[in-house]
Amino acid sequence: MADYFTSDINALHIIGRMDLPLMGLTYARLNNAVADTATGEQAAFQEAPGGPPARIAGLWRIVRDDLQNILGQSTENLHAAAATMVHIAETYEQTDTDSGKAILATDWGPGGSPSGTIDGERIPDEAQPPVRIAG
Numbered sequence: 852m853a854d855y856f857t858s859d860i861n862a863l864h865i866i867g868r869m870d871l872p873l874m875g876l877t878y879a880r881l882n883n884a885v886a887d888t889a890t891g892e893q894a895a896f897q898e899a900p901g902g903p904p905a906r907i908a909g910l911w912r913i914v915r916d917d918l919q920n921i922l923g924q925s926t927e928n929l930h931a932a933a934a935t936m937v938h939i940a941e942t943y944e945q946t947d948t949d950s951g952k953a954i955l956a957t958d959w960g961p962g963g964s965p966s967g968t969i970d971g972e973r974i975p976d977e978a979q980p981p982v983r984i985a986g
Contacts, residue, residue: 857947857948857950857951857954857955858966858967859943860940860943860944860947860951860955861954861955861958861965861966861967862967863936863937863939863940863943864936864937864940864955864958864959864965865965865967865968865972866933866936867932867933867934867935867936867937867939867940868933868937868959868974869965869968869972869973869974869975870972871929871930871932871933871936872929872930872933872974872975873972873973873975874929875926875929875930875933875979876975876977876979878922878923878925878926878929879922879923879926879979879980879981879982880980881922882919882922882923882926882980882982882983883980883983885915885918885919885922886919886983886985888915889912889915892908892911892912892915893908896908896911915985916985919983919984919985920984920985923982923983923984924984926979926982927982954966
């Protein structure tokens with residue numbers, strides 16, 4: 852039977868391969884949704900149709916760009932943290948028991964089903980949209 856060390860390594864894999872990438876995917880989608888608000892900005896902030904932009908338009912642009920950048924940078928940070936978790940797990944896995952290594956190989960190998968996951972935890976199967984940073 853594998854020791855507790857194996858379950859700790861498995862938890863690091865779950866965090867690095869499932870949880871943080873799914874959070875990054877969510878943040879990337881939000882980043883893109885906020886960025887897409889720029890397309891309707893002019894019409895949304897006109898005092899009258901065809902008229903000059905309202906004074907708040909410039910303030911909105913600043914807030915939108917800041918939020919967009921925070922979401923984009925958070926996405927990148929989540930993916931960096933995920934890669935670090937996987938690296939740590941793979942490094943510690945080398946010192947695990949033979950039975951622990953076998954369990955991890957079965958769980959995380961092709962067609963494997965990691966133990967210790969909860970409903971909704973999965974390896975993201977969709978591509979993440981590119982992060983858009985406001986200039």
